[in-house]
Amino acid sequence: MTDKKLLLIDGNSVAFRAFYALYRQLDNFTSPDGLHTNAIYAFKNMLDVVLRDVDPTNVLVAFDAGKITFRNKMYDDYKGGRAKTPSELSEQMPIIKELLADLGIKSYELPNYEADDIIGTMAKKGAEKDFQVTVVTGDRDLTQLASDHTTVMVTKKGVGELEAYTPEHMKEVNGVTPTEFIDMKALMGDSSDNYPGVEKIGPKTASKLIQKYGSVENLYDHIDEMKKSKMKENLIKDKDKALLGKKLATINCDSPIEVSLEDTKLQAINYEQLRQLYERLNFRKFLAQLNNEEAAGDETPSPAESYQYQVLTKDNLDLVVNPDGQEVSFYLAMLGENYHLASFEGFSLKIGNQIYVSKDSNLLKESSLQSLLEDKNISKNVFDIKRTYVGLHRLDIEAEGLNYDMLLASYLVNNENNSNDLGEIAHLYDEYSVKTDLEVYGKGKKTAIPEDNEFFKHLAAKVAVIDKLKPLLLNKLKEHEQDDLYETIEIPVAFVLAKMEIVGMKVEAPVLIQMGNDLAVKIDELEKKIYSQAGEEFNLNSPKQLGHILFEKLNLPPIKKTKTGYSTSVEVLEQLRRKSPIVSEILDYRQLSKLQSTYIKGLLECIQSDGRIHTRYLQTLTATGRLSSVDPNLQNIPTRTDEGKQIRKAFVPSTEDGYIFSCDYSQVELRVLAHVSGDEAMQEAFKSGYDIHAHTAMKIFHLASPQEVTPLMRRHAKAVNFGIVYGISDYGLSKNIGISRKQAKQFIDNYFEQYPQVHEYMDKAIKLAREKGYAETIMHRRRYLPDIHAKNFNVRSFAERTAINSPIQGSAADIIKIAMINMQNKLDELHLKTKMVLQVHDELIFDVPKDELETIQKIVPQVMQSAVQLDVPLIADSNWGKNWYDAK
DNA sequence: GAGCTCACG
């Protein structure tokens, strides 16, 4: 194996990809003097990854010298019609070259030749001199260079990932060898380079032909032997084009370049120049990196600064002095996402300027530490109150005084990034002194606590950063007028959720097991029936295999396609129902196997030793402010069909003779809409207590009285009401309720005529989002919408619908959070044993002892209805029973 | 790990 490694980068194509990878961030990446920097930034990131992975001795970045090359002599229109490089990118190109120079990397361009030719020539030279060559490019053309000596890496997904083309991989992807790829391209042409190839020949056919004939020339030598076909005619007709295509596609590996391998040797980094450049570009991340690379003499990157800490043991606990008034930050380390089960790995504590760390979480139970954590007069800053509270609870510590949560604060300030990793969030605020858990613990199978030194450093950095970023985040909350949202909603609701998770919900395993056994029999029967009709056994869970059976073997009409093949979704199968009995059986099978695998099997695995299921609510994930529920998701337990709903029979009260009590808001989102839009007609309907869907039906069908509303009209009106909340389109509505698009448009027009202020609201919501860059709820929760300015119609439209929907969905989320806090307070105040156990977006579920039912019936709807004062009443309906199924 | 499918509000 050689240790001489040559890295060749196609500068133009990588810069191009880099530019578009961060295109959405274009306006966020500007230097103080007004230059765009997104491509430079992404280019440098990509470069770091490649330099680390390849670890080359020699590097060359090749650029195109200009538009005119020797290929234009063969073909005037080569790369003709290509859009001009946007000026936002071209202004960055000189800086990229400057950056490379500062990094000690050679750049090169050659008039009349493309970067490809430079790379091809250098790759050949390198291979001859026994270099291991790696080519990095954003363009598949260069894959023809792949060989035993040369690997071609093509950027994927912007520049974040690279796909390595070896000759073997080439064969897998294209079915041809790298050199044959040239011939393949000659036949199929290249639309981006603007040469046509042979008519009607695309990648598939080209690949087949070249696999058979080996080259374009050989193909034409044997063309007479080919059977008569349209394709043969086209091949003959376009022979010139194919031969020209081959010339154009072939990379010139003997270009007259004036760089030697010696010239490409990596040079020393010019730290001073580089620092100045980063400062000019305002690249704070790279500046921080630079500081510490320089300090470490270019060793592995480590945090820019590291914090002093003291390791705590049982014997030096007296070091932890009474904080009196000093700022305290605390971090509890656990390995694993699910903190109900994760292993305790240690903790860190910052008191004033002193940081303590330990791997022994049992130390927390020593009286000095326990009393510190349980003292409500000692404020503690943490990252993720809920996780910390639950974790400490498992150690029999009842935490008090957790008053600041970095995770919650950053989520409210900006939830575009929904990470829940401390390091990642710190990086968003240019704080690079802490690494991410992924960097320190690794991922997947390799996840583990590192050696003590690194681990302690990481823990110390975490508490230090919680403390350090606190003023910044609190300040941003103030600027956003979100202090109220943060202090009176999110922080308190974190404790409410923690308690709900800890209590959990009792689930009867035997009930599920019995249902599972019954289901297994039915599923088995259905499988047999389906196989016999299909005439063969296949994997029913594979959409691919099912598609083959339905649409190829049984010749049913394929109604819809997906990216990868035929769609076999319910939507499609419903339409095929009448054509063959097998379809109904497949639908039944789907339904039952969903119940079996997700709800029976899935839930059984989640029942813990206390006979309960403890879900985790994610409080900082959704874009709108809703919660989500994982491990397991208890917010999507079936209810729409009775078979599914049976699952709910297994969810029972924890006390004998107790009840499951459920209370849900009636039409909260529409009420919120009535409130925020100020629409008089809609408000009137809610104030009068009308059935809102029937009322809408009267309005849009111009009826005189509620008696004239037929069930179908009500159903349609209901769909319109929903559609409005989602930012309706006539197409969407027509598809949803199976009417013509014209009719749907009529419904919508009528709707807006009858509820004119709703229409105004929608326009205003979009306008506001454009002006401010975000949409906002009644409690000032924000959702940023950078796409609202997008040039692409689809992308922009999506942002516009989101601008309409988010304030509605988000305000409803605000409301139920307030209700939950008030509810928990009420339960505590009245010393009730009733537990709030679940939240399902507009519904709260309680585990109620028999003798408290009467009280609960009274107070729950009261508290929910009075959570906030809107311009229309809030209504909540209650149900209860011996289990969740009966609470309907 | 992505894509499909389907469960919920």
Add this chain to the structure above:
DNA sequence: ACGTACGTGAGCTCA
């Protein structure tokens, strides 16, 4: 004229 309803999580297949 564009393609198209908002927000989630999980299990399965297949590369």
